[in-house]
Amino acid sequence: MSADTRTSTPSPQCADVACSHCGLAVPTGLVEHGASEQFCCAGCRTAYAVIHSCGLDRYYALREKLEDREDRAPAQSTRARYAEFDDPAFAELYCRPAEPGAAPGHGLWSCELFLQCVHCAACVWLVERLPRVCDGVVESRLDLRRGMVRVVWDAERVNLSRIARALDSLGYPPHPARDANDRDLRRREDRRQLVRVGVAGACAGNVMLLGLALYAGLFDVMESAYAALFRWASMGISVVSLAWPGSVFFRSAWAALRTRTMHLDVPIALALGAGGVWGVVNTLRGAGEIYFDSLSVLVFLLLVGRFIQHRQQRRSADSVEMLFSLTPTSALLVDEDPDGGPGYTREVSIQSLCAGQMVEVRAGASVPVDGVVVAGLSQVDQSLLTGESRAVTVETGDRVAAGTVNLASTIRVRVEATGAQTRIGRLMALVQDSLGRRAPIVRLADRIAGWFLAGMLGLAALTLGLWLALDPANPSLAVDHAVALLVVTCPCALGLATPLALTVSIGRAARRGILIKGGGVLQALASPGTMVLDKTGTLTVGRMRVVRTRLDRETRAAVCAIELHSTHPIARAIVEAFASADADEAADVAHTLGGGMEGTVRGRRLVIGSPTFIASRIGGLSDSDARAVADLTSAALTPVLVAEDGRIIGSIGLGDPLRQDSSGAVADLRSRGWNPVLLSGDHETVVAAAATDLGLPRASARGGATPEDKVGAVRDLSSSGATVVMVGDGVNDAAALAAATVGIAVHGGAEASLAAADVYLARPGLSPVLELCEGARRTMRTIRICLAASLCYNVAAASLCVAGLISPLIAAVVMPASSLTVLALCVRSGAFRSGRSS
Amino acid sequence: MSILFLIIPLAFLLAGGAIAAFIYAVRQGQFDDLDTPAHRVVVDDDG
Numbered sequence: 001m002s003a004d005t006r007t008s009t010p011s012p013q014c015a016d017v018a019c020s021h022c023g024l025a026v027p028t029g030l031v032e033h034g035a036s037e038q039f040c041c042a043g044c045r046t047a048y049a050v051i052h053s054c055g056l057d058r059y060y061a062l063r064e065k066l067e068d069r070e071d072r073a074p075a076q077s078t079r080a081r082y083a084e085f086d087d088p089a090f091a092e093l094y095c096r097p098a099e100p101g102a103a104p105g106h107g108l109w110s111c112e113l114f115l116q117c118v119h120c121a122a123c124v125w126l127v128e129r130l131p132r133v134c135d136g137v138v139e140s141r142l143d144l145r146r147g148m149v150r151v152v153w154d155a156e157r158v159n160l161s162r163i164a165r166a167l168d169s170l171g172y173p174p175h176p177a178r179d180a181n182d183r184d185l186r187r188r189e190d191r192r193q194l195v196r197v198g199v200a201g202a203c204a205g206n207v208m209l210l211g212l213a214l215y216a217g218l219f220d221v222m223e224s225a226y227a228a229l230f231r232w233a234s235m236g237i238s239v240v241s242l243a244w245p246g247s248v249f250f251r252s253a254w255a256a257l258r259t260r261t262m263h264l265d266v267p268i269a270l271a272l273g274a275g276g277v278w279g280v281v282n283t284l285r286g287a288g289e290i291y292f293d294s295l296s297v298l299v300f301l302l303l304v305g306r307f308i309q310h311r312q313q314r315r316s317a318d319s320v321e322m323l324f325s326l327t328p329t330s331a332l333l334v335d336e337d338p339d340g341g342p343g344y345t346r347e348v349s350i351q352s353l354c355a356g357q358m359v360e361v362r363a364g365a366s367v368p369v370d371g372v373v374v375a376g377l378s379q380v381d382q383s384l385l386t387g388e389s390r391a392v393t394v395e396t397g398d399r400v401a402a403g404t405v406n407l408a409s410t411i412r413v414r415v416e417a418t419g420a421q422t423r424i425g426r427l428m429a430l431v432q433d434s435l436g437r438r439a440p441i442v443r444l445a446d447r448i449a450g451w452f453l454a455g456m457l458g459l460a461a462l463t464l465g466l467w468l469a470l471d472p473a474n475p476s477l478a479v480d481h482a483v484a485l486l487v488v489t490c491p492c493a494l495g496l497a498t499p500l501a502l503t504v505s506i507g508r509a510a511r512r513g514i515l516i517k518g519g520g521v522l523q524a525l526a527s528p529g530t531m532v533l534d535k536t537g538t539l540t541v542g543r544m545r546v547v548r549t550r551l552d553r554e555t556r557a558a559v560c561a562i563e564l565h566s567t568h569p570i571a572r573a574i575v576e577a578f579a580s581a582d583a584d585e586a587a588d589v590a591h592t593l594g595g596g597m598e599g600t601v602r603g604r605r606l607v608i609g610s611p612t613f614i615a616s617r618i619g620g621l622s623d624s625d626a627r628a629v630a631d632l633t634s635a636a637l638t639p640v641l642v643a644e645d646g647r648i649i650g651s652i653g654l655g656d657p658l659r660q661d662s663s664g665a666v667a668d669l670r671s672r673g674w675n676p677v678l679l680s681g682d683h684e685t686v687v688a689a690a691a692t693d694l695g696l697p698r699a700s701a702r703g704g705a706t707p708e709d710k711v712g713a714v715r716d717l718s719s720s721g722a723t724v725v726m727v728g729d730g731v732n733d734a735a736a737l738a739a740a741t742v743g744i745a746v747h748g749g750a751e752a753s754l755a756a757a758d759v760y761l762a763r764p765g766l767s768p769v770l771e772l773c774e775g776a777r778r779t780m781r782t783i784r785i786c787l788a789a790s791l792c793y794n795v796a797a798a799s800l801c802v803a804g805l806i807s808p809l810i811a812a813v814v815m816p817a818s819s820l821t822v823l824a825l826c827v828r829s830g831a832f833r834s835g836r837s838s
Numbered sequence: 839m840s841i842l843f844l845i846i847p848l849a850f851l852l853a854g855g856a857i858a859a860f861i862y863a864v865r866q867g868q869f870d871d872l873d874t875p876a877h878r879v880v881v882d883d884d885g
Contacts, residue, residue: 062881121877128878144874191864198860206853226842233846 021048021171022074043075047171054133056126063122071119075171082164082174084330084349094176095160098138098152108138110152111160112183113174115167118147126170134158134166146318148177190314196245197300197307203241204293204300208812210234211293215809231290235283238292242276246299262450264443264495268302270456271295271490278483288480291487294811301819302495309499312506313518331368334358334412350418357415361406369415370422373398376411379568380404391569403731408568427707430735444523444783445491445498452491460485463802477804485801488811493790493818498783500826505779508832513762514772521758524742525776528673529723531769532714532736533666535680535690537729538746539766540656544569546577547637548653550628555650558606559642561586562599570640571597573654596640607643614641614648621648636686655686658693665766666694672773674725679713681705681732710736727769744769771832778831786822793818 017026020037021044031038039045051059084090091104098110118127123142127149130140136158142149151163167174177183210230217227253269256262275291282288330347336358337343345360350368353359358374361367367380379391382404391407394400400413402422419425460482467478502519509516516522536542551559560578563571565586589599595616596609607617611629615621621629625641625648632639637653669676678694678701680687687703705713710726714736718724726733726740729747737743738756745757747764754760761768797814800806863869 066877066880121881124874124877125881142874143871144877145871187867187870190870191867194864194869195861198864199857202853202857202860206849223839226839229842229846233850236850 019044019074021045021051023069023072024074041074043077043171046077046169047075050133050166050169051126054129056129056132059122059126062125063120066121068120073117076117076173077168077171078173080165080168080173080330081347082161082168082330083347085160085164085176087349087352089351090176090349091160102155105155107155108152109155109160110150112148112150112177113164113167114177115142115147115149115172115174117172118142118144123172127167127172130163130166133170134163137163137166145315149174186314190310193303193307193310196248197303200241200245200296200300200303203237203245204296207234207237207241207293207296210237211808211812215812218809228286231283231286234290234292235280238276238279238296241296241299242272245303246272249299249302262446262453264445264449264452264491264498267449267453267456267491268298268495270453271486272299274483275487275490278479282480288476289484289808291484291808291811294487294808294815297812297816298490298492301492301816305496305499309503309519312503312510313516315507315510332360332362334360353415353418355415355417358412359415360410360412361400362410363406363408366405367400367402367413368418369413370401370417371399371413371415373400374412374414376409378406378408378411381407381569424731427731427735430707430711430738433735443498443520444780444787445494448494448787449491452494456486456489459489459798459802463804466802467804481801481804481806484806484811485798488797488801488806488815489794490815491790491794492815493793493822494787496819497786497790497822497826500823501779501783501786501829501831504826504829505775505831509772509775512768512771512832514768514775514832515760515762516772517758517760521742522776522779524723525725525773526780527723527777528675528773529725529741530675530677530717531669531725531727532677532679532710532717532740533766534726534728534733535678535682535687536656538727539658539662539666539678539690539694541659541764542656542729544573544638544654545657546573546652547655547657548632548635549577549650551642551650551652555606555642555644557584558586558601558604559608559652560584561601562589562597562606562608565589565599566591566597570638570654574640574652604644608640611639611641614643618643618646618648625651634685636683636689658690659765661765661767663694665770666696668770669766669773674773676700677717678702679705679710679736681707681710707732707735711739714739727766744772775832778829782826782829782831786825789821789825790818793821 017031017038018024019026019040021039024040026038026040030040037048039048051057088104091109095109095111097103098108102108115127118124121144124144127142128140130149130151131137136156137151137153139152140149149167153160153163164174210233214222214227214230214234216222217230249265249269249272252263252265256266272295275295278288279290279292279295282290331350331353332345333348333353334343334345334357343358353369359368359371363378373394373396375396377393377395379393380400381391382401394411399416400406400411401424402418403424417425420429463485464478464482467481468475471477499519502522505522506516506519533539549556556578560575561584563574563578566572584601586599586601589597591597592609592613595613596607598605598607598609600606607614609617611621611626628651629639629641632651632653635653635655637655640652640654641648642650642652666676676694676696678687678691678696680690680703682703684703687701688698691698691701702713710733714724714726718739718741723742724740725742725744726736727744727746728734728737729745733745734756737745742759743757744759744761745754746761759772761772793814797806797811800810
């Protein structure tokens with residue numbers, strides 16, 4: 001996961017000099033001759049200085065021993081001020097008093113923060129030495145797996161923003177973890193589950209010991225007083241087991257019955273209830289069979305299965321939330337100068353902004369609010385919101401929306417709407433709405449449960465009737481056999497099979513970069529349906545790239561030298577495509593925003609820019625040049641022209657090309673019976689071109705779709721009850737992701753899409769989607785095999801019961817045996833194994 | 839063998855004590871993070 005958050009390491013490198021902090025090679029230009037310490041970047045320099053001045057140099061020794069060399073990365077200090085961490089609203093949400101009597105600004109407080117870039121035991125050591133780095137911090141405990149630190153500080157001596165800056169300077173940028181209330185709730189739930197498993201285990205073990213004594217008594221003579229003692233003792237423990245940890249099954253069965261739905265817990269609760277009640281009756285009257293040992297083992301095994309599944313799902317969800325918390329939470333508020341001066345900026349939390357205020361948005365930052373540009377001229381990338389990959393020029397008077405990214409230069413924006421009132425906020429509301437309306441995926445086990453229950457009850461009635469007819473004088477024997485049937489055919493293996501198979505798959509998938517939030521997803525993906533694919537960022541890289549070039553080699557180098565002076569996406573794409581070892585130096589470089597650039601390289605004066613810009617500079621385009629531009633535009637490419645001495649010497653076509661593996665993956669999906677559909681917010685022409693490249697019929701590609709259109713399309717497709725899978729990355733896809741049967745957010749997606757999706761792919765491209773479908777198919781096959789095995793067992797056990805041949809001893813051997821078979825089958829399953837899935 | 843009438847209730851008391859201790863440990867958060875302590879013990883010096 002942390003690999004996503006690391007930016008690229010600096011290039012070009014000199015292999016001889018290693019950075020004193022991170023140990024990676026130092027770029028040639030940054031090597032300081034004669035200095036004993038060398039740094040590859042400013043982040044490492046800061047981190048080293050802090051660590052050194054606090055006397056924590058042992059970190060490096062530990063790291064040398066403990067760190068995997070592959071994990072090395074430069075310190076990722078953001079140098080943010082974290083001023084929003086001191087906001088009362090922030091404290092309300094994320095901080096908690098750590099001692100009784102702590103009030104804001106007074107006493108001990110605690111907060112949990114996600115830390116980026118923690119990866120080894122040395123990080124644990126360093127982060128937990130925070131009290132030595134930042135005065136006033138009392139305690140710091142790191143949970144390495146989750147990357148979460150709990151800090152306790154004295155509010156009179158230090159504030160949270162200083163602590164955050166200290167962590168940032170060490171190279172671990174902190175992010176608020178989650179709403180503290182929500183987290184407390186989850187923690188309580190986790191602990192409750194663990195207690196249940198523990199108590200059920202203790203009960204099961206003790207009842208089994210007592211059962212062993214009773215079974216030994218079957219073969220030897222046991223005095224009836226001792227037999228009664230053992231029976232009473234087993235009853236005591238089992239009642240605890242059934243009433244405390246086992247109560248979850250009764251509650252869940254009751255809830256299912258009340259809503260008239262079927263759940264696997266109904267037959268389980270029936271078996272537990274019937275076995276328990278009749279066992280108590282038999283103990284009280286001192287005759288007949290008791291199944292207490294089988295019942296307590298049943299409760300224990302089922303709870304273990306559920307606990308493991310719950311933990312695995314929580315693990316995947318935590319990883320996604322870590323990504324989610326990386327959203328910026330602060331904005332630069334401009335305090336306006338009444339005399340008309342430029343004013344001062346200060347960092348505030350986004351929540352505290354209100355309409356009418358002015359914020360500054362620097363190049364590369366995302367716009368925090370909906371508003372109108374009041375100063376500055378820039379270009380914004382709206383792809384997150386609209387799915388369109390081309391940047392849009394904005395100037396004074398134009399509207400910008402929250403969530404878009406400012407690309408070129410600083411602008412100031414008058415706030416019109418914040419938070420839930422922004423377009424993105426309304427989209428998020430749509431996401432919530434869609435999630436609420438989504439029909440839950442009916443689990444296979446629950447579908448079977450109804451038939452199972454009917455079968456169990458029918459057979460029990462049959463047994464009862466049969467034995468009443470055979471031996472009318474002894475009705476309790478008939479009840480004994482009927483209860484034995486209910487207990488022995490209890491769908492224990494069935495109840496274990498699904499959670500275990502799903503857990504094994506979710507765990508293996510997570511290791512392969514596919515984070516699955518819930519088990520139902522795998523079931524829905526196992527059989528093919530319609531797969532709606534977003535274009536930008538999903539099928540394509542989501543970035544501008546040079547696709548066509550008509551320029552000689554020398555001019556390319558010159559163009560590259562000029563474009564090096566800009567951070568615009570088009571310029572960066574050109575630099576990426578044309579970069580060569582012997583880079584020229586450009587002089588007198590000038591930018592024209594929204595138009596192009598010019599500069600002098602080796603005495604040549606080149607003008608590079610859009611056709612309109614070039615036309616205005618050289619006084620119109622010739623017919624052949626206009627044709628070349630039209631060619632590029634019709635191929636859905638953005639044209640860039642290069643002019644020298646008043647005439648055009650070449651052209652470049654940029655676009656967001658399909659990933660190399662996209663066509664193959666789409667063909668593969670179709671061969672597996674999926675129906676891929678292209679749905680994009682990009683221009684019709686661009687989408688049509690992409691569909692042709694992918695080999696999709698024109699009818700299954702649609703462009704110009706707004707986020708609302710996408711939701712509508714997904715709802716239309718799924719209205720017939722078919723499986724609709726949505727694959728997308730942007731905020732514009734989020735509501736559609738939530739509306740689909742299964743939403744898959746792809747690598748690099750927006751936070752909103754992570755919140756709405758059921759699956760997050762930590763690897764780029766479509767190949768993880770294929771792997772996911774294949775893994776889902778294999779998982780379901782494993783589950784079916786397990787179900788078949790456990791049904792066979794149940795049929796065999798049921799016939800023994802009807803014939804009155806079962807005894808508690810046989811039940812105690814056969815029941816766990818069936819569960820163990822299922823366990824072995826699940827662990828051996830081939831789902832998401834490297835090399836076995838495509 | 840009548841000692842069983844004493845031993846079994848005693849065993850119950852012991853088991854009850856163990857369960858109580860387990861629940862106490864869970865509530866104290868001893869089982870919340872099972873990975874990091876293993877690393878911490880390797881690097882702890884002045885802790």
